[in-house]
Amino acid sequence: MKLDTACIHGSKDNNHKTGAVCTPIYQSATFAHPSVGESTGYDYSRLQNPTREQLEKTIARLESGVDALAFSSGMAAISCINELFCPGDEIIASDDLYGGTVRLYDYITIKNGLKIHYVNTGDHRALSEKITDKTKAVFVETPTNPMMHVTDIRLVKEIIGSRDIYLIVDNTFLSPYFCNPLSLGADIVVHSGTKYLGGHNDTLAGFLVVSNHELAEKLRFIHKTTGASLSPFDSYLMIRGIKTLALRMERAQENALKIAQWLREQKKIVSVNYVGLPDHPGYEISKKQSRGFGAMISFETDSKETALQILQQVNLIQFAESLGGVESLITYPILQTHADVKKETQRRLGINDRLLRLSVGVENADDLTEDLKQAIG
Ligand SMILES: Cc1ncc(COP(=O)(O)O)c(C=O)c1O
The missing domain is CATH 3.90.1150.10 (Aspartate Aminotransferase, domain 1)
Structure with a gap:
């Protein structure tokens, strides 16, 4: 299925029997269990919700990821990534980032014992020089906000090589319609769904899309535990926005x-x-x-x-x-x-x-x- 078709049909919910053309809004906080030890697959909406699930499947498909997680905002999604790290770990980030990401790094992430190094990720020598044994992630925004600097994602991946460093790309500006960073070597793609994905300036949302199941599992655990999951109604608005x-x-x-x-x-x-x-x-x-x-x-x-x-x-x-x-x-x-x-x-x-x-x-x-x-x- 081509990308433009997937935008429209990626959220088809094959489980419901009504023939509804659009994914319904499952506005339920909790789900009844058929019996002790059994589940319909849905227990509680912070963990799973059928509307959000269809949206996540669509986003995973558009970004060619193994899984996608929907958050209440782009910042909630980026904050979730930070929970992968421990005090003493270091992150290298593009020096021209969305100001909210800089605020998160400079006022909260640092307070939690992580160190952030800002470099021009388009300058490959500068990036190589900053990588140490403590580096756990390289966070790239491309094109950058607001100066529109472009980073060569494949080259950053080459520099990281086989080291245990996550390559994270904020793909908000291009959307999955124009770019798929996972296919260029990224491990995690970030979206402020508030922007092109939603497309109508009416809904806040954020996404993480991941390249492998192990990482997906770690992030899902943080997602359900910290709780910034996207609501069923906002998930519906996102599905609707993505169609166009x-x-x-x-x-x-x-x-x-x-x-x-x-x-x-x-x-x-x-x-x-x-x-x-x-x-x-x-x-x-x-x-x-x-x-x-x-x-x-x-x-x-x-x-x-x-x-x-x-x-x-x-x-x-x-x-x-x-x-x-x-x-x-x-x-x-x-x-x-x-x-x-x-x-x-x-x-x-x-x-x-x-x-x-x-x-x-x-x-x-x-x-x-x-x-x-x-x-x-
Ligand atoms: C590139 C980029 N990433 C992340 C965010 C944060 O997203 P949100 O406002 O949905 O929390 C923004 C917001 O403007 C952004 O422009």
């Missing part, structure tokens, strides 16, 4: 390329970061490891005033955090998504008061450029 993933990704990407090209021609726009532009430094790597470039753009304006004016003046495009939905959203990373990233890191990465991030939705591209045009002035 292929259509949305294609349209959003088409729009993003048009808008990135248009932005480049504007006098008040100094630079545009979009992986789908052939002169983007990550373009060739992306072509090798993914089937598309996604629809996330960041761009630098000529002044803070221009950046603020755009945020103030956009009408159709909404000034709001998040990304990956049908509605185009614009954010100000320095004050929003990346506010908790250390000042020195912000400076080094280029996250400044002139940088804006645009999540291109599926509206008509001409309407989006019209809106940007009047906002830039």
Whole structure:
């Protein structure tokens, strides 16, 4: 079954007998046992729920994983991974990560005795030099949020070699429709399902997809014990959103390329970061490891005033955090998504008061450029 078909039919629940075309919402916290020592396979919804199970099967299929786990948010999913490690263990992470992941690492993970090293995971010498016997995981986001740096996943796997180090890839920006990191050597794929998978800016969710059963078992134990499982209703909304993933990704990407090209021609726009532009430094790597470039753009304006004016003046495009939905959203990373990233890191990465991030939705591209045009002035 091809990926676009799996988006629609991957959640087919073959167990129910009603012929319902859509997976029902099993809004039940608990399930009765037929007799002592017997189970229907469902005991309690924190552990298993039929709606969530169908969603998990779909995600596992889309990412070619052996198992997928659904969480109440992307951050809950990333937090679950951290429970695999012990005090003294070290994680190497991309230095340009979603700010919430940095906040988790810098304020909570560290407190629990883990050490985080940030490196440019696209710089293979820097990555090799950081690996020690204490390294237990390399956490890669590609393309990165918000600077759109691309990491060669296969190469990171090559550097890790046969060492006992998990390669974790946050695939939120590309979604399984454009990239499947497990097939490139990753052990765990992370998704903020809140973004492209859900696709409608109406539901928080997170996923982990794993490459082998042993790891799946460890994560399932943490998942059911710590309890951030996705609710049946939110699981249903996710299943519904995923049905149009292929259509949305294609349209959003088409729009993003048009808008990135248009932005480049504007006098008040100094630079545009979009992986789908052939002169983007990550373009060739992306072509090798993914089937598309996604629809996330960041761009630098000529002044803070221009950046603020755009945020103030956009009408159709909404000034709001998040990304990956049908509605185009614009954010100000320095004050929003990346506010908790250390000042020195912000400076080094280029996250400044002139940088804006645009999540291109599926509206008509001409309407989006019209809106940007009047906002830039
Ligand atoms: C790349 C990336 N990973 C993880 C997350 C966290 O996901 P959530 O907001 O669903 O907790 C986000 C949120 O913006 C993100 O952009």
